[in-house]
Amino acid sequence: MSQITFDAELDPYEKKDGTHTIQIRITQLRKKRRISSGVSVLKAxxxxxxxxxxxxxxxxxxxxxxxxxKILELEQEYLKSSLRRQPVTATGLVRKLKKEVLGDSFLQYADRRIEIHSSPATRKAQRSVIAKLREYRRQEDLLFSEIDYEFLEAYQRHLKRLGNSTNTIHANFKTIKALYNHAVKSGNFEPERISPFARFSVKKEKSKRAKLTEAQIEALARLEIRPDINEFHARNIFLFSFYTQGMRTADVLQLTWGQVDKDRLTYTARKTGKARSIKLIPKAAEILNYYRLSYQKPTDYVFRFLKGKNRKHFTEDQWLGVISAANALINKHLTALAVKIGVPSISMHVARHSFADIARRKTGNVYLVSEALDHSSVSVTENYFASAKREENDGFSDTVYGVDD
Structure with a gap:
């Protein structure tokens, strides 16, 4: 076992209050590791x-x-390991002391923070990000103090080697940064230096969104499909989403007859919590009429994909799984339909993209549609449609879908 030495030294970096941190330098085979002692002083x-x-x-x-x-603590740990003939390294000692001095595991904090998030979709996405980070660490802990510029660079290279796209990498780092910043703002962690995210950034590319033209939408609508098979219902729910201004999949799946009032849909968007009132154009009403029965209850779902599923019997996370499974089933059948009309692919989200693109082209209002319905800011879209007067939104709908008074 190679000899390890311990010394105190002053960090050359000056903090905002004018002090410098006293570091403990750990040297082994001419390699040096440094850790804060938790003490700061003026250079003088x-x-x-x-x-x-x-x-x-x-x-x-x-x-x-x-x-x-702190130096004595490290020396004692080193001595214990030497007597037990256990391998000990400067890095291992640094990790041990960092956890005791600066505390806190970023991974454990992230787990706690994610579990109290109100959105099950966000919880699911963030869990995936942290699971990927935990796998990179090979199940070792990751302390806040270990997240520096070099670590972020190394993790970015790792994600690229895994084949993650630029936007996926951007999304991963966005989540990690948000969790890190929340820990700092809430006082759970106090970085000694400027946040590593202040200098580190990840590029984001403009996504190429799949969408259908009006002609392709019409081809899908005219497609001869045997009634009451899954492909038929998948086609109907896709078109209904398109005809209702790109209604989100989760909302259209959970649409009940109590939210249908003659020629309008009135519902609360689950993603934003905003109330929406949408005029039903004839093509959307025609789809509804197919599913309308005399003995329906207001709580019954319009579309069949959640039939028999009672929201009250599931936790939020379980219900998200139910919605995801229904969406996957629909997309499976839409993929088969895409082949029949000669397009590369169709998914439920394509209905939203298609509406956005066609609406932008027909109205010429880039701010209202291109920024609105996303594709740079979904919130602008939600704010517009939620705050616009009913007549304004109805007129917008008539223009997009070519409905005559």
């Missing part, structure tokens, strides 16, 4: 020859004792 109060804090610092006794205690 540090004696580099004696490696201690001068008496000019009012708390010099306590601070010197703290630094010496």
């Amino acid at each position: 109060h540090w004696n580099p020859e004696k490696k201690e804090i001068r008496k000019a610092d009012p708390l010099y006794r306590q601070k010197n004792a703290t630094v010496k205690a």
